[in-house]
Amino acid sequence: MTEHDFTPARAWFGSRGFARHDTAEGVVAFRDDTGGAGSSWPLLPWPRGPLSEAVIAALRGSPGTLSSTPPVENIDVLADDDFELALYLCYELHYRGVTDEGWEWDVDLLRFRAEMERAFLNRLRDETVYERHVAAEDVGTALDTLISVPSGPSLSAHFVESGTLDQMREFCVHRSAYQLKEADPHTFAIPRLASEAKAALVEIQYDEYGLGDAANMHATLFANTMVALGLDPSYGSYVEILPAATLAKVNLVSMFALHRRWRGALVGHLVVFEMTSIQPMGRYSQALERLGVGPEGRRFYDVHVQVDARHAVIARDRLVAGLMSTEPYLGADVLFGASAVTMLEQRFTDHLLTSWDQNISSLSPWENVRR
Ligand SMILES: [Fe+2]
Numbered sequence: 001m002t003e004h005d006f007t008p009a010r011a012w013f014g015s016r017g018f019a020r021h022d023t024a025e026g027v028v029a030f031r032d033d034t035g036g037a038g039s040s041w042p043l044l045p046w047p048r049g050p051l052s053e054a055v056i057a058a059l060r061g062s063p064g065t066l067s068s069t070p071p072v073e074n075i076d077v078l079a080d081d082d083f084e085l086a087l088y089l090c091y092e093l094h095y096r097g098v099t100d101e102g103w104e105w106d107v108d109l110l111r112f113r114a115e116m117e118r119a120f121l122n123r124l125r126d127e128t129v130y131e132r133h134v135a136a137e138d139v140g141t142a143l144d145t146l147i148s149v150p151s152g153p154s155l156s157a158h159f160v161e162s163g164t165l166d167q168m169r170e171f172c173v174h175r176s177a178y179q180l181k182e183a184d185p186h187t188f189a190i191p192r193l194a195s196e197a198k199a200a201l202v203e204i205q206y207d208e209y210g211l212g213d214a215a216n217m218h219a220t221l222f223a224n225t226m227v228a229l230g231l232d233p234s235y236g237s238y239v240e241i242l243p244a245a246t247l248a249k250v251n252l253v254s255m256f257a258l259h260r261r262w263r264g265a266l267v268g269h270l271v272v273f274e275m276t277s278i279q280p281m282g283r284y285s286q287a288l289e290r291l292g293v294g295p296e297g298r299r300f301y302d303v304h305v306q307v308d309a310r311h312a313v314i315a316r317d318r319l320v321a322g323l324m325s326t327e328p329y330l331g332a333d334v335l336f337g338a339s340a341v342t343m344l345e346q347r348f349t350d351h352l353l354t355s356w357d358q359n360i361s362s363l364s365p366w367e368n369v370r371r
């Protein structure tokens with residue numbers, strides 16, 4: 001993409017910057033500003049189809065008012081913006097207040113979410129290949145194998161070689177859906193684990209939350225990178241233009257986080273993050289430096305190069321091994337979580353690189369957002 005390329009998404013994205021509360025024509029004017037008292041989502045996104053429309057319409061009203069919902073069938077769920085946005089909003093209720101906090105445990109919305117989760121899980125099972133009958137003592141080796149197999153092109157390699165500043169800004173907009181709540185999904189595993197696995201996870205999470213210093217929380221460091229890139233670091237500000245490929249990755253970890261049944265998969269998900277982080281994080285930092293971003297904007301990546309060398313060992317040799325010693329029957333779930341995140345990360349990478357190869361934005365075009 002050159003400086004002068006113009007796409008609907010880029011026009012929106014470019015006008016956004018820090019202008020979240022601006023009244024720039026075509027930005028705030030399109031959005032629903034009915035967030036209830038105590039909401040930490042100042043604005044609901046616009047729907048992208050019938051499923052997200054049902055969720056957003058419900059969230060505008062009071063809990064207990066969701067009646068009929070559209071069928072969840074014949075949907076290519078991993079590629080469907082509407083599906084992934086609807087599921088994403090259902091999960092966000094458990095992290096931040098979106099509108100009325102009573103929606104978090106609204107039985108009709110939970111029923112609708114469960115329908116979407118079934119479709120999501122079925123597709124994930126179809127798309128993942130892993131050992132379904134693995135002995136507890138073989139899980140560590142199976143993870144090493146899964147991680148060592150190259151799954152396709154690398155985003156960090158693209159950035160270190162030739163990524164542009166516009167592409168870096170887009171990339172961080174995508175990543176903000178997870179990084180601004182980095183570590184929160186995995187924290188849900190803590191009460192569900194025991195002894196060594198629990199202690200290992202707490203040790204990792206303590207680093208993720210900045211060793212008790214809010215300014216050093218990894219989510220805060222990522223917000224600083226967004227500021228350095230001229231982006232809006234406020235939570236949820238770009239959800240409207242995130243494509244299914246991005247939302248699906250966050251929905252995956254949220255689904256694992258919110259179901260005790262998926263604690264093994266949540267551990268597998270975290271292990272992949274910790275064991276595959278160092279080289280890409282180093283490359284992103286190099287790319288940011290080449291693009292003129294100073295140390296404060298690069299610190300998120302530099303910190304990960306340092307701490308994830310240690311986290312990778314804790315995750316593999318204490319978290320997974322500890323879980324296998326107390327619940328050896330969860331080995332296949334650990335591999336499912338690891339395999340699912342690897343598959344979705346590759347789909348995400350493919351989406352970005354394909355879009356940029358075609359000289360178009362990887363964010364969802366504004367005309368696809370229903371008004
Ligand atoms: Fe981190």
Ligand SMILES: [Fe+2]
Nearest residue numbers: 274307308311
């Ligand atoms: Fe880490």
